[in-house]
Amino acid sequence: MVARGRVLVIEEVPSQETFALWDGVRAEGWDVTAAPLAATVDAVRRAAPDVVVLNLHGAGDADRRALYLQAAGRLALTRTPRRPPILLVGDAGPDEKPLGVADVIRGPYSARHVAQRIGSLSRLSTMQQEMMRRVETAGQYGVVPPELEPSNQFHEPKVLVVGAGIRYFAIERTLARRATLVGAFTVDTALDYLERQAFDCVVLNMRVQEAAEFTARLRRNVDHFALPVVVLADPREVDEVDAAYAAGADDVVFHSGESAIFAERVATVLKEHRLRESLKAAYARSRDRATNDALTGLFAxxxxxxxxxxxxxxxxxxxxxxxxxxxxxxxxxxxxxxxxxxxxxxxxxxxxxxxxxxxxxxxxxxxxxxxxxxxxxxxxxxxxxxxxxxxxxxxxxxxxxxxxxxxxxxxxxxxxxxxxxxxxxxxxxxxxxxx
Structure with a gap:
């Protein structure tokens, strides 16, 4: 069976906890291998991973931890046929994203959670590679695609927060400086807002099962099929998050009091969405009779x-x-x-x-x-x-x-x-x- 992708884990002292974590990620379809810190660069060249994970749980003391972060910087400067994104897992500070690190995961998390974030990073890398391939193929037809323009680069994102409860005010405090927020305390109100306004992301502040049902409803709508959805869940619902992902949620964040973590996760989802929208806009601008079907506008x-x-x-x-x-x-x-x-x-x-x-x-x-x-x-x-x-x-x-x-x-x-x-x-x- 073909794996979803290759993951290289850099860790020194695997614990029982991380053994279980990587077994869970394997169960999600990923091919996971491990290497010690000293072999990082050689292991990346040999394994050609889609994502590199630096596991700070095995980093030991502060000096050793610093070596992990330095390794991320070295990898970012290493020339390889495909430069894999680097994911940091472990006890990083809320605002810490060292040089070369694409994303950070802090607890609490499940194997499904980590696998989902690995998949997200892999997709971002795939988008960039596919854009380069698309330019090469278009060149065969004498078509020069327009340069990629970040979607809504200068526009503050608009986020719809769905659900009542005290957590709404925590969400508001967390995201207010990063986005324009619109609150909808009921599902019916949320659907009405979605029909009348354009949003960049939806945050679901409700029980996971209810969030899964709402997400499935969005995914059946042409206008909201690709709209990013982030579920803010109670840590006690960790065993139920699979239903949200199966319904089409982009991420599930556990409410743990770390507002910076939640804000970072929403920002990551927005980044991926905007890159996708930018790619689609660039391809639409590059339509040509030599490459596209005259009836539908799709590629011929x-x-x-x-x-x-x-x-x-x-x-x-x-x-x-x-x-x-x-x-x-x-x-x-x-x-x-x-x-x-x-x-x-x-x-x-x-x-x-x-x-x-x-x-x-x-x-x-x-x-x-x-x-x-x-x-x-x-x-x-x-x-x-x-x-x-x-x-x-x-x-x-x-x-x-x-x-x-x-x-x-x-x-x-x-x-x-x-x-x-x-x-x-x-x-x-x-x-x-x-x-």
Missing amino acids: RGFLLDHLSRMVEAAAHGGRLSIVGFRIANIDEVNRQHGYAAGDHLIRQVGTVIGRLVRGEDLAARPGGGRFVIVLPDTHVDDAAGVAARLGAVLRATRFALPGASEPVSAEVVSAVADRIDGDDAESLVARVTL
Whole structure:
């Protein structure tokens, strides 16, 4: 079974606690190996990890701890084919993020928690790599993509806080200087705000099960499918956080009195969201007749195959690559009943929805007819299946207005998911999901 990615843990004296932690991260699908501090640089070059974890639990005294932090700086300056992000786990100060460290995790946390943060860092790295690959492929067609512009760089983020209770005031004190806050004490009020205003993040201040139900509801809505969701939970609910993640929450933070930790986690989610939005905006500005499908604006078959060839080659050296295919099963029926103009209109609208819902690093294309393909770099096939299920649910729940039809029409969408296997090329991979 293909792992979700490779994690290299740097630690000197593993404890029973950290043994259990890394076993839990392995259970989440990550390939975890360990190396001592002295072998850090060599281990990174040899293992080519997706994420490096510096485990301060095994650091010992203050002098030894300082050596760990120095190692982070050295790694940041080391030349490797892929420079992995560094995650610090352990007793760092609330505002401490040393040179070279991309993110910090402080307690309390679970293995699922740590695995989720590892995945988030890996995704940020993937986004940056995919942007460079996309530029190279576009260059084959004589297309020069616009430079990446940070989304909303000069705009203060707006955060919707949902839920009543005394913790709301702690959230307000924590985030007020970092974002514009809007409070909604009930779910109905929150949904009303979301229909009328644009938000950069939602914080759910409620029981984890209620938060999972609310998140699942958001993920069924085209407009809120990718909106970041952070759940603020009671530490006693640690065994219930899986439900929130399964529903589509981006992070779960335990209310522990450390306001700086909570603020940092929200900032991390916002950073990832803004980078994704920036990538999607850059790709939209670079649309060209040479690379994009005229009907939907998604990438055309030629660009799909050329770019996928690069991705297959990269994945052959230890990466992961998954692909999702969608087909409008009733497109022939729509053409017969309402005419080809209506069929084209349905294809265009389905393509528009897919283009809106995919992540910034994913490539959405229309190979032809009523078929669509989404390529997901560095994505485990189980995660790709989740993407297919959520996106398919949105498409099937949407009614489309068509010319010549007296009532809105549903798209009967079927899907397939595959991951790269040995011997695959771009053509064979696409063929496995174009039903």
